[in-house]
Amino acid sequence: MGINRYQVYKFFKLTFIQIFLMSVAVTCLFPLFWMVRSAFMTNDTIFTDKSFIPKIIQLGNFAQAWTDGNFGVYFLNSIIYTASVVTGIVIVSSLAAYAFSRLNFPGKNFFFYMFVAAMMIPLPGSFVPLFVLMNKLGLVNTRIGYILCMINVGLSLSIFLLKTFFDKMPADLEDAARIDGCGKLGIWWYVALPLAQPAIAVIVIFNSLNVWNEYILASLLLNDNSKMPLQKGLMVFQGAHSVDYPILMAGLTIAALPIILIYLVMQKHIIKGLSSGAIVG
Numbered sequence: 001m002g003i004n005r006y007q008v009y010k011f012f013k014l015t016f017i018q019i020f021l022m023s024v025a026v027t028c029l030f031p032l033f034w035m036v037r038s039a040f041m042t043n044d045t046i047f048t049d050k051s052f053i054p055k056i057i058q059l060g061n062f063a064q065a066w067t068d069g070n071f072g073v074y075f076l077n078s079i080i081y082t083a084s085v086v087t088g089i090v091i092v093s094s095l096a097a098y099a100f101s102r103l104n105f106p107g108k109n110f111f112f113y114m115f116v117a118a119m120m121i122p123l124p125g126s127f128v129p130l131f132v133l134m135n136k137l138g139l140v141n142t143r144i145g146y147i148l149c150m151i152n153v154g155l156s157l158s159i160f161l162l163k164t165f166f167d168k169m170p171a172d173l174e175d176a177a178r179i180d181g182c183g184k185l186g187i188w189w190y191v192a193l194p195l196a197q198p199a200i201a202v203i204v205i206f207n208s209l210n211v212w213n214e215y216i217l218a219s220l221l222l223n224d225n226s227k228m229p230l231q232k233g234l235m236v237f238q239g240a241h242s243v244d245y246p247i248l249m250a251g252l253t254i255a256a257l258p259i260i261l262i263y264l265v266m267q268k269h270i271i272k273g274l275s276s277g278a279i280v281g
Contacts, residue, residue, distance in 0.1 A: 032256070038249040046245050061250035065237070069251050073226060074233030079258075080143070081229055082211045085150040089158050089207050090200055092151065097162030098188045102174065112163070118156040124216060126153065131220050141223045149217055154207040165199040166192060201266050212259045230255050 038046050039061055041054045049055055065071060099105070100112045118126075130149045131140070139145030169192060177187045193200070215231040222228055225236075237251050 035249050035256070036253055038246055039253045041246050043244055043246055058246060061246045062254065065247050065251040065254060068247070069233060069237035070225075071230070071233065071237075071251065071254060074228055074230040075254070077143075077227060078212055078230040081147060081150065082208055084147045085154065085211045086204055086207050088147065088151040089154045090203060093155055093158035093203065094162055094193060094196065094200070095188065096155075097159045097166055098192050100159070101163045101166035102169075102187075102192075103184070112159075115156045115159050119160065123153060127217050127220060130217070134221060140221055141227070143227055146218065146221050146227075149221065150211050150214065153217075154203075154210060158203045158207065161199050161203060162196060165196050169195055205263060205266055208262055209259060 037054060040057045040059070041049060042056060042058050045054065045056055096115075100108060130152065134140050134145045134149060137145070139148070173191050173195075174187055177191050182190060212229075213231060214229065215235070218229050218232050222232070225233075228236075234251060234255055238248060
């Protein structure tokens with residue numbers, strides 16, 4: 001039986017697409033690989049050792065980066081900020097999205113479109129008004145002020161994602177919950193949130209990335225080194241070790257590792273959340 005011309009075309013097409021996607025993946029992953037590889041090398045061999053795995057492995061770079069860069073304080077601050085901001089965004093955005101999707105009140109569409117319009121404002125453009133507001137409230141150089149600002153930054157997109165998800169929630173589930181004695185908050189907690197887990201996973205990952213990698217707003221609001229997040233600490237560390245590349249790469253690896261782990265743990269929820277209507281308006 002001869003080979004169909006369509007099958008040959010489909011085979012070469014799929015092969016080309018896979019090769020192209022693999023090349024893009026390698027291009028994106030190579031800087032990460034080079035960073036981790038350089039973190040285990042010495043300053044003398046980082047540009048001379050061309051082997052895939054370093055011939056001389058220097059494990060002390062991570063300990064030196066952790067102690068010299070005061071990463072313990074910065075790392076703990078970033079964990080506190082990320083956990084607090086993401087928790088706040090999930091709670092506030094899910095409540096607001098549920099209200100916009102399932103409740104009727106005056107000005108509902110107007111307020112929702114205001115949130116959508118806020119998504120078109122570049123993030124740095126909102127930092128000056130936030131700084132002025134925090135200054136008037138006396139929350140500059142405070143952890144709570146920085147957390148509130150970061151919650152504000154991530155609300156618009158999160159509300160939009162969750163509202164489009166709640167719009168597809170069957171009304172029969174709400175009716176069944178009301179028969180069981182649930183009020184509006186009970187329906188939100190026991191029905192809406194469990195069904196929105198894929199969308200919440202997307203929100204957690206996106207906002208974790210934003211908070212963990214945020215630098216500009218932290219530089220504006222926080223002046224005390226004991227309150228600085230990890231990215232701000234990395235800039236100070238880079239200035240002190242600008243020519244000691246292995247130590248610098250070890251510090252960057254420490255900073256990147258937690259967010260990579262979060263992504264690996266929750267990656268299966270991303271496609272599920274997107275394909276379930278999390279961003280389909």
